[in-house]
Amino acid sequence: MTKNEGSPKIRAGAKQEPGLTKKVDKKKDGKGISRYMTLPGLLVSLLVLVIPLLVALYMSFTDWSPTRGGLLESNWIGFENYTELLYWDNRFVHAVVRTLMISATCLALEFSLGLGLAVLFLREFPGKSILFSAFLTPMMVLPVVVGYIFWMLFQSNGPVNQILEIVLGAEAAVQWFRSPNHAVFAVIITEVWHWTPLFFLILLSGLKSIPENPIRAAIILGASPGQVFWRVVIPMLKPVIIVAFVIRGMEVIKLFDEVFMLTRGGPGSSTETISLYIYKLAFNDFQLAYAAAAAFLVLIGSLTLIHFMLLPVRDRLLEGNR
């Protein structure tokens, strides 16, 4: 494959000359209403951003519950919800730690599997495009359906246990949703099946756009295939790897749909993610003010976390034809 072939374009860090940009910028910010085209989008985003945060913040200092009626008919209880949440509520802290651990495990597995498959796709073989489409299929399935499918697969009389019994013997069958460790394992497998294709897709785009000259040079200089891969290919792939981790990282910490269908957070609270915990607090137990405190902490926490995750890719995302 030559580098001029229609391989995916990855944006390089190259920017336009500053002088030129300035000139164009002055010219393009002329008069007319089209400058304000971003207003509707901005307005929607600010509404989604600011109002829920303020409402969650206000509620979190009260003891409001749906039976009280209007939002203002509640007692101001100060930081009580927060102290309860952080000092006494093990479920909340556990849910946070569990979500981060499940996320890290999923990302590591999805990255390794996705990279392995993407590397194989650099070779030529018959049926490649069909296989490519087949590998992307899991990503297109609705999360709720993915949850339901794996719920069926992991039933005690389901196919996963059938296969385990054939391969490892009759004792190998597992009550997947009865033991905490197995349930967490099932959640991770489900998530990895669902989203490895995205890593595969992103990393393959990245691999295809790597220029061949450095690789040729390394080979001529006597580098082994392993050295070429780890010392030349991976460093050049780094920006793409970071994008993949950021994009998936942003989504995996929201984990809800699949777990809801698979375990509802059970057995006990052993598979409860942040999302599921807040959902249960608010919509099963109707402790809305308390849930609002948890929601506010999580919103601030996730905004901060994702803000830092975005830092390395922000310019890459922003830069366009400006």
Place this chain on the structure above:
Amino acid sequence: MTEPKKLTPLQVVILLVALILSLFPIFWIVMTAIKPPTDWNASPAIWIPSEPTMINFRTLFDPDAIRAYGVGGVSQAATSAVIGSIIASVTATFISVTIGLFSAIGISRYAKNSKWTPLIILSGRMFIPAAIAVPFVIIFSNIGLTDTYTGLIAIYVAITLPFSTWMLKSFVDDLPREIEEAAMIDGRSRLMAHLTVTIPLIKGGLFATTMFIFILNWSEFLFALVLSYSNINTIPVQLAKYVTATAGTLYGVQAALAVLAMLPLIIIGFYIQGHLARGMTFGAIKQ
């Protein structure tokens, strides 16, 4: 990369195993959907039904047939869920892409919008939906928007706007601005130049974005779950109801609905396959 090499036998085996693992879950749900009720939850599980049937698909849309299974809670046919999903997804997709299109052109073409606007719009994606759902449900119940399509559509627009804006922005960025400037020299206003030149030129991208946003809206579960009581319904919510009723009793019917729900997405997904990376990565990776 270097010259394409052939696969070693081990690599062929790896690819085949990966292929089976990728498709087996989908095979399973399709098989379950065409199993007769006696095969649904047989022990050991039946892989391929001896007598494939479409009865589950018929039951899905027949309230009497659903009730005949005598499962408490699921007396409702899936018809309302399918209609609800279509109403919410199509409308929200249309609005999200329209607002996104204008934002995208504005960000890409006007310098004063290019720094903070895209990041503010992107931040809608940084919120954990479950957390944002709590204040939203409170607000909505105070202004009468819970259990209405208006409320659901408003949320869908808000949460897909980052994707529609950023994906379209990446298509507009690809277009040299000289093309619009030429149109303006012809005497057209800026707005007209955008409407008559920019938009037709990114038609393909606009279509791919619309399909991508539709996939997102069609898949959404959490907000539909917390905002729907009796007036509104979507397919994902209906799917979850079958489990609540009495776990697993309606295996086959549920699988039938799952197959109906995922079929359009798989078709659309293949169709816009080349744009998926761009959509998912907010345009950071173009394919």
